[in-house]
Amino acid sequence: MLVANDWTEYEIIDTGGGEKLERWKDIILRRPDPQIIWPLKRETEEWKRADARYYRSSSGGGRWEFAKKLPERWTLNYDNKLSFYIRPTNFKHTGLFPEQAANWKWIIEKIQAADRPVKILNLFAYTGGATVAAAYAGAEVCHVDAAKGMVQWAKENVELSGLGKRKVRFITDDVFKFVQREIRRGSKYDGIIMDPPSYGRGPGGEMWKLEDSLYPFIETCTKVLSDQPLFFLINSYTAGLSPTVLKNIMIRTLADAYRGSISSGELGLPVTKSGFILPAGILARWEA
Template sequence: MYVANRWNDYELLDTGGGEKLERWGSYVLRRPDPQIIWPLTAETANWKQAEGHYRRSSSGGGNWDFRQNLPERWTISYDNKLRFHIKPTGFKHTGLFPEQAANWDWMMDKISNAGRPIKVLNLFAYTGGATVACAHAGASVVHVDASKGVVQWAKENLELSGLADRHVRFITDDVFKFVQREQRRGNKYDAIIMDPPSYGRGPNGETWKLEDDLYPFIETCMTILSDNPLFLLVNSYTTGISSTVLKNILTLAMHKRYGGHITAGEIGLPITASELTLPCGILGRWEA
């Protein structure tokens, strides 16, 4: 498992009873997590005094209960270099997936040691954790997401990190159509990052289902890789898909053409109270 264990401003304090207790900077949030099927040992004061508690609704969705001293949003940093706005959203998320720090470290190392300029394409890029990390390491980045709001959030994260002068293009667009246009334009990238959803629907009724469409999408992305690619990273939070599936896909799609090295596995966070690890998703990495 790839564990994001170098955080100072984030901490997974405790888990149990279908919920996790997290410290985001100075504030503690309590949120549901479907992976946590073990019981809560004790509902301590930390649990009861969390500044924010997201409660599931029996009819679907849910809502936050906030204590008065929780700001609308605040800032945390990773490794005193990357900075992000945190804001509890209506879908229980905060705008950041802290387990992805394990990938940020890997990408920054690959880019910093490449010995050449690296051009990165970040697809389904959300609020730009990977974008900020790659820009910090010196890469030029094209950041693509279909949501105007999260693209603006990503721009703010780049500025918070003191990287506004870096070569980063933010694009609000359908990811699949963008890749097809880049293919027609002949644009190439040295590294591609993607975090595709389980299901999706485009503006004209196009449908996406990860199980059916991931492999052909990766094959399409291969057409816009440079002749000397550095890496390709696939993240997934789709239940029922194992990391071995990602490894098999990358082996079939990438290894035959480029050689290189493929790794895959779970990605997770250490739990302070129990010294266990919470699995949070899976990844597949191809690297030259």
């Protein structure tokens, strides 16, 4: 398991009863997490004093309940290098997945070690955590997501991190259609990052279902890899999917064409009070 254990401005304070108590800089949030199936030992004052709590609805979705007025958004810094805007969204998320810091470190190391110009394609790129990391490392980045609002948020994160003058191209589009156009244009990338959802729709109503779409999509993406690629990284939050499945797909699509190594595993975050590691998604990596 890869544990993102070097945050200073983010912390999981405690877990239990299907919830996690988190510190996002100086704001405390209480959010549900399906991995937390153990009971809460005791609902301390710390839990009760959370600045905001997200309640799931039995009919789907949910709502935030605020104990005090929060800023419309605030900033979170990672390793004195990367900065991100944080705000509670309607779907319990905050615009950032802190466990991805384990991947950001790896992305930065791989790009800087290449010691040459590098082009990165970030697909299903959300608010741009990996985009910011790759741009910080000196890569030219193409950031693609179907949600216009997320792409705008990513632009603002790049600016916030002081990387506004780096070569970052922001695209709002269906990722599959975009990659197919890049193949026709002869575009090539030295690294590909993707964080596909379990289900989704593109801007034109295109349907995405991970189990049906992931393998052919990865196979298509290999056609835009350069002659000397650095890496291919897949993240997933799909419940019940094993990291070995992602590894097997990479073996099928990448091992014959490129030398290198393939690994897979879980991402996790430390819990301060219990010493637990909270699982927070899976990944597979091919690297030269």
